[in-house]
Amino acid sequence: MKKPKIVILGAGYGGLMTTVRLQKMVGMNEVDIVLVNKNEYHYETTWLHEASAGTLHHDRVRYNIADVIDRNKVDFVQDEAIEIKTDEKKVILANSEIEYDYLVVSLGAEPETFGIKGLKEYAFSITNVNSARQIREHIEYQFATYSNEAEKNEDRLTIVVGGAGFTGIEFVGELTNRIPELCREYDIDNDKVKIFCVEAAPMVLPGFDPELVNYAVAQLERKGVEFKIGTPIKECTPEGILVAKDENEVEEIKANTVVWAAGVRGNSIIEKSGFEAMRGRVKVEKDLRAPGFEDVFIIGDCALIINEEINRPYPPTAQIAIQQGEVCAHNLVALVRNKAELTLFKPDIKGTVCSLGEDDAIGVALGKKMVGTKAAFMKKMIDNRALYMIGGASLVMKKGKFKVL
Amino acid sequence: MKKPKIVILGAGYGGLMTTVRLQKMVGMNEVDIVLVNKNEYHYETTWLHEASAGTLHHDRVRYNIADVIDRNKVDFVQDEAIEIKTDEKKVILANSEIEYDYLVVSLGAEPETFGIKGLKEYAFSITNVNSARQIREHIEYQFATYSNEAEKNEDRLTIVVGGAGFTGIEFVGELTNRIPELCREYDIDNDKVKIFCVEAAPMVLPGFDPELVNYAVAQLERKGVEFKIGTPIKECTPEGILVAKDENEVEEIKANTVVWAAGVRGNSIIEKSGFEAMRGRVKVEKDLRAPGFEDVFIIGDCALIINEEINRPYPPTAQIAIQQGEVCAHNLVALVRNKAELTLFKPDIKGTVCSLGEDDAIGVALGKKMVGTKAAFMKKMIDNRALYMIGGASLVMKKGKFKVL
Structure with a gap:
């Protein structure tokens, strides 16, 4: 049979x-x-914002499929x-x-680019390992070039993140950790770097508890993020983005890096x-x-x-x-x-925790609202749980998130 | 008085x-x-080829001037x-x-670009810390982009080094060490990467002992470097270089990275x-x-x-x-x-040693010709000596080249 x-x-x-x-x-x-x-590997989609910002190496975000499947029972076709x-x-x-x-x-x-002109051509997106490390390298190259060019183009130091949903906010959070590192690496004044988070909807993190959202926005603003909420992107160009200012007016935000994180x-x-x-x-x-x-x-x-x-x-x-x-x-x-x-x-x-970078997060888990280091710890536990569910304790040991790493 | x-x-x-x-x-x-x-730092000009290839971090190549001058006797003006x-x-x-x-x-x-068209605009040069890290990041970005693009542009993986003098050869040597690392990092097949060393003069490393030069060329060719000797660069373009093929003919070498190392x-x-x-x-x-x-x-x-x-x-x-x-x-x-x-x-x-990458070199030191690991060791000693002469033993301990680092 x-x-x-x-x-x-x-x-x-x-x-x-x-x-x-x-x-x-x-x-x-x-x-x-x-x-x-x-690919011959699985990657943690929910960790890609870290690989994209450069706060976690992309090899920490993926593992070989061969390591978790039983080759006696499963044929793998790449x-x-x-x-x-x-x-x-x-x-x-x-x-x-x-x-x-x-x-x-x-x-x-x-x-999902919703037909917005130029997004496919000029914006990056946090989609997979390949796109994540391209974003990381693009940002690094902009900083390296800024340091070396005779006439400084400040737009190289501006990053626009399209979308204030889960991925957008988590990516922005990682950027606030990464930027000071990049500034040290390339001898650049921290104050010259600008991060915009642009969102068409009138709110940040729709579906989240407003108290938690307020905490998140305040924390990220404190670290230099500028939010533009209720601001639809009209077009993405090689020089940045055009946003709707009011009914008939359009405003340009110049930025050499635009990352689209507003929908899948x-x-x-x-x-x-x-x-x-x-x-x-x-x-x-x-x-x-x-x-x-x-x-x-x-x-x-x-x-x-x-x-x-x-x-x-x-x-x-x-x-x-x-x-x-x-x-x-x-x-x-x-x-x-x-x-x-x-x-x-x-x-x-069981709960949802949105990271705001290393050591900060907001979320609801086990029925409780939490912020700060406690939520950040819970986030790591959630990340480790996904590894555990698929690859058991050995995969957690290999790829898990522990403070010391 | x-x-x-x-x-x-x-x-x-x-x-x-x-x-x-x-x-x-x-x-x-x-x-x-x-x-x-x-700058507030001194950098080791003779180590810049390593920072440019990405085999040595640029912070290993520089140190603060304040660390070696006596502020009671010397005023430093940045x-x-x-x-x-x-x-x-x-x-x-x-x-x-x-x-x-x-x-x-x-x-x-x-x-010194000798008036060659397009070199200033489209070629990189190994001049200082800023230019070195821009070269490193440019190459990395090309590899990252290649991995992520739907239609692969193979020219992203081609690097042209203009000049087979000291800097050109040392840089090429470092590249042969760096490329396998980059291929692993970005999941790229090693065979797809091409390194050309293009030199107008009819020889490699003029002034060096011909026996040593033959060794160097053979070693680098074995590692995949393609030499084009007696081949003047006529023009550098955004797509690569044009070289003289014979009296009237011009040949294009397509390359997204051109590094000019042929003269100062x-x-x-x-x-x-x-x-x-x-x-x-x-x-x-x-x-x-x-x-x-x-x-x-x-x-x-x-x-x-x-x-x-x-x-x-x-x-x-x-x-x-x-x-x-x-x-x-x-x-x-x-x-x-x-x-x-x-x-x-x-x-x-006292001697001259030309590095061919980690663990290989050619040179004459203490009156003796030497190749391989012995010459590579001597090269590190020469590099450490420059540190010692200026900053003493403590600077050697801080920035010196030892195998373990």
Whole structure:
């Protein structure tokens, strides 16, 4: 009898969690499991703001997939998914194609630029390891060049962060730690550096407790960040950004570094493959399958889950993706073993902590509001937990965040 | 009675050596000594190729001037010399002016681009700490960008070094050590990186023993360096360089990084101030004074000393500059004390070692030809000696080159 073949696309939080749970639950000859990922490594998406600012080396933010999968049960294919042909039950990869009996789509997010002119061309985005280290190096090169040029271009020392949501704020927080280091490294006066955080919405960190948000804004302003809230970016240019000042007027903020951190969408392969979606996110069934498909699960950033209490989607987070991976693995085993009942996914939000740089953060965890070093400690625990869930204690020891490192 | 005022312009090897010798030789109230330097630090010009390649951090290549001068005897002025008015016995600085009774011009070198089109605009040069770290960051940014771009531009991984003289070869040697590190850092295949060493003259390292030169070329070629000897650069463009292929034909070498290391000239302040000079270098008297001036010494890269054995100028080196500093200090004391006899300068070339990267070098020292680790060790000793001469054992301990660091 042919073994059922499970193909998992993407080794982010959701896909890798599905894989490691699955490999524990199935027998050696029960199923074929194939994990497809573009890189040979997994990276911590929620730590990329640190690699981008240069406060954490990018090798601390990634680990080899080979270190956490059981090669006796899982085949790893390093390739890029291009399109899913659901009618033929196969996936077109960049270098080959692969058939499946069951498919898990866990391909993560892409930056959403909302059609703003010039963003794709001139702004960086905190998307993956490659883009993170390019941002780090771009900023360093601007500082190095400033030191060496005869006529100083002050715009080299201005950084615009588009977006005051989670990623934008966390990145700005890291920058406030990194800038003094860079100024020492390149003999530059700290006061010459400007960081703008520009946000179209009228608030910082929507969804967070206002008391915590006020704390965050005050702390970051104290460290020199200038907030421009309720200020939509109209255009990004090689020289900086244009923002709406009032109805008819536009203001230019000159900056050699613009980092767009104001939104993500699901992977564009979703629409390309014919799934009904909103910005690349499919409103999945409670068992995490795509509507109308018995054999396709969609989890992580490409899945849309409604928070019924407020009738709005949950923001896609690592926490939810990991929980989905557990349910997805469980349901795959149930299908393979012809169990009638699938487990229904329900997010269990244990807390959310937003870092403001080393030693500072805000958040709610274990039902309590917290700020400062306590919240920063909790943030590290949350980061370590993601490692633990996927790779156990040994991965935490290798890649975990401890004060001494 | 007014104390004589000695002004020393530049805290490179020659100027700083003059200062530290002088401060030991004179009494507390015998003279006023003023040292003028653009930066508050001295840097090891002969180590800049390492900082440029990124194999040695730029802070290892510089030290604070305050750490080696005696503030009771020497006033330090951080400023930039703009012009010397010999008839008024004063120096115009960027932010002030200063009068002197005796002047030491030890202002170092500038890149000589021989009028080659585009070099000033598009090529980097290994000139000082600022330019070195810009080269390092430029190369890193090219590698980081290559990793992140969808359509790969292979020219980002090509580095052209103009010049196969001392600096060019030493820089190329460091690059062969650095490239594998960069490839690991940015997940790039080593084979994609190209290093060209382009030289107009028909030989590598003119003046060096041919046996040693053959060794150097073979070692560097083995590590992937491509030499283009007898190949003048006709133009530097934003895309790379144009070289003469034969009489009428021009060939393009595409490269996002071009580093010009093919020649230096004396500081342009020399001509500006009316000294008779050849490419910024004054053929000084044997007592190191400028011809026709009783009160102006010129040493280091701005001084031209003829090697009478071969009737050609000595190449300006740190070794010679340091020796000139000793003689200059001695002669200044003699003048202040109205001694009739000044000491005549005669270079004592103890040896020359050209580094080919970590653990490899070629050279002649203590009268012996040497290659490999032995020569590399000797190179480190020479580097440490320069520190010792100026700052004593404590400076060697702080900034010296030892294998373990």
